[in-house]
Amino acid sequence: MLKKIAIDQVTLGMHVHAVCGSWFDNPFWSNSFSLQTPLDLARLQGARIRQVWIDTTRGADVKAQQGGQAAMDAGGVADAGAQPSSCAPAPEPQQRWCTEQTSTAEELTRAARIIEHSKREVACMFADIRMGRMVDMARTTPLVEEISASVTRNAGALVSLVRLKRADDYTYLHSVAVCAMMIALARQLGLEEEEVRQCGMAGLLHDVGKMTVPAPLLNKPGKLTDAEFADIKMHPANGHRLLCESGNVPALALDVCLHHHERIDGTGYPHGLRGEQLSLHARMGAICDIYDAITSTRPYKAAWGPGIALRRMAEWTRSGHLDAQVFAAFVKCMGIYPMGTLVRLRSDRLAVVTDNSHSLLAPVVRVFFSIRHNVHMTPVTIDLAHAGTDEGIACHEDPDTWDLGDLTHFWTTT
DSSP, X not given: OEEEEXXXXXXXXXXXXXXXXXXXXXXXXXXXXXXOSHHHHHHHHHXXXXXXXXXXTTSOOOOOOGGGOOOEETTSOOOOOOOOOTTOOOOOTTOOOOOSOOOHXXXXXXXXXXXXXXXXXXXXXXXXXXXXXXXXXXXXXXXXXXXXXXHHHOTTHHHHHHTTOOGGGHHHHHHHXXXXXXXXXXXXXXXXXXXXXXXXXXXXXXXXXGGGSOHHHHTOOSOOOHHHHHHXXXXXHHHHXXXXXXXXXXXXXXXXXXXXXXXXXXXXXXXXXXXXXXXXXXXXXXXXXXXXXXXXXXXTBOXXXXXXXXXXXXXXXXXXXXXXXXXXXXXXXXXXXXXTOEEEETTSEEEEEEEOSSOXXXXXXXXXXXXXXXXXXXXXXXXXXXXXXXOOEEEEOOGGGSXXXXXXXXXXXX
């Protein structure tokens, strides 16, 4: 049976028979497709589409809706209701989200929707700040709380999924990623909950100064000239100025905005601060900012795998670039083998980490390639923490040394 439903009713497992609206707004190459992964769902719900037709004989049916919102069959038209604009009000600040622990697969689905919602909210917030308007804390605080709830339910899901951001979404989703990591890191360091919330706010606002940098310069694929890099290096000070002019922004967030590119050894900018001149929050912001930047694909560089990124950051920490104690806490909350890490097993097989929420050293992996025979295998999932397995991780592997294609589907497919 064909049913016309609102975009907010769409869930994983459905088969979309047709998209209502212009084909320009359809993020898929076909007008008929199945929603099999959280990324598929996020792409559809993030597009400018209000309604779709689903085929319940080829996929999941619509769930029972609350509030009387109905989905009609082909003989009628669903009342999808007025859809919110991209800058619609956020949920009320007193709203509380579920914080009970969830599986990684379940949280990936939730995280996909949170990421799309957060992207729209951050874009509107940055636009307001750029126009000289005050930061709307009634709108921003619930966003931080929603991201915080996802981190509480499953620390790695949202952070891992947001790494897959597109280049044109980078500035906004980078802010979402740093917000989530700042929250996780603050809790790992044992900070009070109000300070944790302010750390999340700092992550959300830390890169607002990028709004003052021309897009062609931000997205330049080649090497920057000295003059261009000097312009880029102005964004922390420009962001700090915009937030000060906006008002109503916590001092902690102002500090992280201004100093997240400073380094312990004094090699950072804009002021070349070193050591104890940098607050704990600025040191946290630097580490979270770097990790998301180097694990994201940019116009001028390919993303590093999460395992490789942590290894390089460890080298920079040993050289005095980053705070050693804060970085150790960061590794603990991210996991030694973050989701998406390519590893070599003791059996000389390659695998991708799909869940590290239960063990730092023995995560769940999906094995897919035999090094000994140089062939792809039928993917199989192994919980390395299971008492019955004698398998284990031998080392990280750099995906660039193997011609394996995109490995994302191994850990994003539920």
